[in-house]
Amino acid sequence: MNLFRTKNNVITYTVNKIANRDLYISIQNGEVVINAPWYTTDKQIQRIVEEKKQWIIEKRKEYEKNCQRKKDLYKNRTVKLLGKIYNLEIIYQDKNAPLLNIEKKNIEVILPAIYKKMEKQEIISMLLEKMYHMVAKKEMENMLEEIRIMTGLAPEEIEFIKSDKILAKCENNIIYINEKMMMYSPETIRYILLHEFCHLRYKNHTKSFYQMIETYMPQYKEYVDEIGNWQY
Numbered sequence: 001m002n003l004f005r006t007k008n009n010v011i012t013y014t015v016n017k018i019a020n021r022d023l024y025i026s027i028q029n030g031e032v033v034i035n036a037p038w039y040t041t042d043k044q045i046q047r048i049v050e051e052k053k054q055w056i057i058e059k060r061k062e063y064e065k066n067c068q069r070k071k072d073l074y075k076n077r078t079v080k081l082l083g084k085i086y087n088l089e090i091i092y093q094d095k096n097a098p099l100l101n102i103e104k105k106n107i108e109v110i111l112p113a114i115y116k117k118m119e120k121q122e123i124i125s126m127l128l129e130k131m132y133h134m135v136a137k138k139e140m141e142n143m144l145e146e147i148r149i150m151t152g153l154a155p156e157e158i159e160f161i162k163s164d165k166i167l168a169k170c171e172n173n174i175i176y177i178n179e180k181m182m183m184y185s186p187e188t189i190r191y192i193l194l195h196e197f198c199h200l201r202y203k204n205h206t207k208s209f210y211q212m213i214e215t216y217m218p219q220y221k222e223y224v225d226e227i228g229n230w231q232y
């Protein structure tokens with residue numbers, strides 16, 4: 001098999017010279033591939049490409065459209081982490097286990113190629129959960145300590161919950177934390193934690209409760225809007 005590439009105006013194509021075959025043009029993964037008998041000259045091939053130009057251009061457009069459609073599935077997927085918005089990119093590689101990379105603007109989810117045909121939503125959620133857990137481990141300890149000293153209050157226990165509704169709660173002197181709160185900026189996370197510490201003194205969202213928060217964090221209302229519908 002003889003293989004080479006030539007530029008013909010804008011069309012790049014690969015030629016496979018195979019014995020005993022008719023001349024045949026196809027588009028493979030967006031590339032023009034020409035199978036030609038071994039005796040075909042470059043000139044003959046260029047003439048064929050020229051003749052088929054319109055067809056090639058249309059086929060390639062079709063291919064690009066399909067690629068775009070696949071990309072669009074994840075195009076608008078973003079992930080929030082510590083108040084910053086990242087684009088979520090799914091990359092397939094020959095790896096044994098999924099990986100996650102945090103870049104400047106992107107969060108790359110690297111999946112083993114065997115996952116290509118599988119439902120990805122679950123595995124992506126799992127990886128993001130892991131990411132929030134690692135960030136929480138790093139970010140939260142100092143904040144909790146700082147709030148403990150500031151308020152002079154301490155929960156009996158800090159526990160973790162997984163939920164799509166509850167961001168944090170305080171029950172029977174135990175503070176429950178959903179690590180998804182790592183999506184918010186450190187200031188907002190600090191507010192949520194302070195909020196729960198204040199619940200150690202006031203069970204309900206009374207005026208006194210909010211007055212207590214205000215004592216330690218006069219600007220707390222800035223963070224309330226950002227949190228939206230979550231329960232805490």
Ligand SMILES: [Zn+2]
Pocket residue numbers: 195199205232
């Ligand atoms: Zn509350």
